[in-house]
Amino acid sequence: MDEKFLRKKSFALPKVNPFIHDLQLSMKDKLQILVMSFTLAPIRLFLIFILLIFAWLIAFISTLGLDIDSKKPVRSWRRLPILLLQPIMRAVFFCMGVIWIEQKGLPASRKEAFIYVIAPHSTFYDAVPCAIIATTVVAKQDLISAPFIGTLLKTLQPVLVVRHDPDSRKKTIQEIHRRASSQNEWPQIIVFPEGTCTNGKALITFKAGAFIPGVPVQPVLIRYPNYLDTFTWTMNGPGGLTLLWYSLCQFYIRFQVEFLPVYTPSDEEIDDPKLYAENVRFLMAQALNVPCTEHTFEDCRLMSQAKSKDLPMEAGLVEFSKLSKKLGIDINEMNEMLDEFALKSRSCKDGLMGIEEFAELLCLPITEPLKELFNLYDRDGSGKLDFREYVIGMSLLSHAAVTEKSIKIAFKVFDRNGDGTVTHDELDHVLKSVFGHDFETRNIYDKIDQENKGRITFDEFYAFVKKRPEYAKLFMTYADLEQDDMPQDKIHNITQRRASHALAGSSILSNVQYSNQGANAILKEKKDE
Known part of the structure; x- marks a missing residue:
C-alpha cells in the first residue's frame, strides 16, 4: 500500500454534519x-x-x-x-x-x-x-x-x-x-x-x-x-x-x-x-432524497467527551461506524485516543494539532522523517490535524501488524549487554544514533519505565511499542544495519532515510515485516552507498 491508500475515498469526510442545528432567526x-x-x-x-x-x-x-x-x-x-x-x-x-x-x-x-x-x-x-x-x-x-x-x-x-x-x-x-x-x-x-x-x-x-x-x-x-x-x-x-x-x-x-x-x-x-x-x-x-452517513450514537458520546476536554464538539465527529468497521477500533480505544489528542491540542482554540504538538506527542524532534509522517496524517493538507485525521493516521500508519517476533528483534537492539533488560544508557545510545547527539531521550525512557526501576523489561518494551509501533520500524532498520558492522556515521545517515520511509508508512502500510525481504533491501542500499 502507499499514500493513495491512506487518502482513498472510503475515508473521505462526509459533507453533512447530522448533529448540528444552526437556528438563524430573522x-x-x-x-x-x-x-x-x-x-x-x-x-x-x-x-x-x-x-x-x-x-x-x-x-x-x-x-x-x-x-x-x-x-x-x-x-x-x-x-x-x-x-x-x-x-x-x-x-x-x-x-x-x-x-x-x-x-x-x-x-x-x-x-x-x-x-x-x-x-x-x-x-x-x-x-x-x-x-x-x-x-x-x-x-x-x-x-x-x-x-x-x-x-x-x-x-x-x-x-x-x-x-x-x-x-x-x-x-x-x-x-x-x-x-x-x-x-x-x-x-x-x-x-x-x-x-x-x-x-x-x-x-x-x-x-x-x-x-x-x-x-x-x-x-x-x-x-x-x-x-x-x-x-x-x-x-x-x-x-x-x-x-x-x-x-x-x-x-x-x-x-x-x-x-x-x-x-x-x-x-x-x-x-x-x-x-x-x-x-x-x-x-x-x-x-x-438524503445521503447516508456512517455516524452513530457513539459519535455523540465522543462529541460530549471532546466538549469535556475543552475541545470543540465537532472534534469528536468521526463517523465512528465507518472507522470502527474499517480500522477495527472500539469506542474505548477511540476514547483513549481522544484523551491523548486533547492533551496536546487543547491549547489551540480550534482543537487542531500542529507539527509541534505532534512531535511532542511522539517525544521526537521535528525532523524530515517526522514531517513526512505528519504530512500523511494531514489528509486535507491544511498543516493541522483534526481528531479524525489523527485516528485514521494512527490506525493505518501506526497500528499495522507488528509481530512479537519483530518486537523481540527490536528489543535486542537496545539490550546491548544481553542481560534481558534495557537501561537508559543503552536506549540513549540507539536513539542518538538515529536522531543525533542533541536528542533528549529521557522523556521516552520514562514513558516506557513507568515504575522508575531504571531497567526496562521486554514486557514493558512490548507494551510501549504496541502503542507506538513507529519506533519498532525505525529500530528494526537500525538493528539490521548494525548487525552488518556498518560504521556509526553510515548507520546514522541510512537510518535517517530509512526512518523516513518507515515513518511515512511504506513498510508499515504494506504490512511487510522486517524479515529476509526487508534485510535484503537494506543490504542492497548498503552496497549502493
Whole structure:
C-alpha cells in the first residue's frame, strides 16, 4: 500500500454534519416569538399542562398493580384507559402546533409487520405517530422511574433498554423477537433505528436491533416542510426547552408522515441483520432524497467527551461506524485516543494539532522523517490535524501488524549487554544514533519505565511499542544495519532515510515485516552507498 491508500475515498469526510442545528432567526422571527410569548404560547402551554395531568391520572389508574416486566400484554379493564390516552396525546400535539397531520400511505396491520422503523429521528414531535397508531416503543430504562413520563410509559408496556449496557441490548432484542413471534396480541413496536436525534439532513447508521428478529418491518418517513425549523434537537444546537418554546410561538407546525410498503427480508438479510438494516436505510434515504452517513450514537458520546476536554464538539465527529468497521477500533480505544489528542491540542482554540504538538506527542524532534509522517496524517493538507485525521493516521500508519517476533528483534537492539533488560544508557545510545547527539531521550525512557526501576523489561518494551509501533520500524532498520558492522556515521545517515520511509508508512502500510525481504533491501542500499 502507499499514500493513495491512506487518502482513498472510503475515508473521505462526509459533507453533512447530522448533529448540528444552526437556528438563524430573522428580525421578523424574533418579533413573532416576542409577541407570541405573551399571547398564544402561554395558552398552549396551559392547555398542554391540563391535558398531560389528565393523561397522567388515566395512566396512573390503568397501571395500578401492573408488573412492568410482565410477559403478557394488558387485557380486560386496563385496555380502556389506555385507548383513551391516544386521542389525548393527539390533542397535546394539536396544542403544540401540529394542527393537522399530512399522511401518505397506510400503517400495516400486526400480521403484515410487527415493527415500524421511523426515520429520521430529529425531535420530540417524532412521537406524533404514536397518537395515530396503537403501538408501544423501545425506551430507556431510566425513563420508567421519571415521576411523570414514567407513568405514561408504563401504560405502553415498553421494551426497555439500558443504552450503555451490552447485556441489556441483547435482552431488548430477545424481547422484541419474543413479542413478534408471540401469539399474544402485543401491540406493534415503533423503533427509531438511528438511536439518537439528528438534523434530518442524512440518515446515520441504523442499529441492528429492530432487524435481528428477521421479521417484516414497515419503514415510516417523517418530514417537516416548515419555513423555520424550531424543533430539531441535536447534540450541537439549541436546548430542548428553548426549541419547545420557539415551537409554541409558531402559528403551526407542518408534519408529514409517509408509510412505505412493508419490507420483507430475504433469506440473506435474515441471516445478516446489518445487511437488512443497511438495505432498509438505503431505501428510506432514497425516498427522503438524503445521503447516508456512517455516524452513530457513539459519535455523540465522543462529541460530549471532546466538549469535556475543552475541545470543540465537532472534534469528536468521526463517523465512528465507518472507522470502527474499517480500522477495527472500539469506542474505548477511540476514547483513549481522544484523551491523548486533547492533551496536546487543547491549547489551540480550534482543537487542531500542529507539527509541534505532534512531535511532542511522539517525544521526537521535528525532523524530515517526522514531517513526512505528519504530512500523511494531514489528509486535507491544511498543516493541522483534526481528531479524525489523527485516528485514521494512527490506525493505518501506526497500528499495522507488528509481530512479537519483530518486537523481540527490536528489543535486542537496545539490550546491548544481553542481560534481558534495557537501561537508559543503552536506549540513549540507539536513539542518538538515529536522531543525533542533541536528542533528549529521557522523556521516552520514562514513558516506557513507568515504575522508575531504571531497567526496562521486554514486557514493558512490548507494551510501549504496541502503542507506538513507529519506533519498532525505525529500530528494526537500525538493528539490521548494525548487525552488518556498518560504521556509526553510515548507520546514522541510512537510518535517517530509512526512518523516513518507515515513518511515512511504506513498510508499515504494506504490512511487510522486517524479515529476509526487508534485510535484503537494506543490504542492497548498503552496497549502493
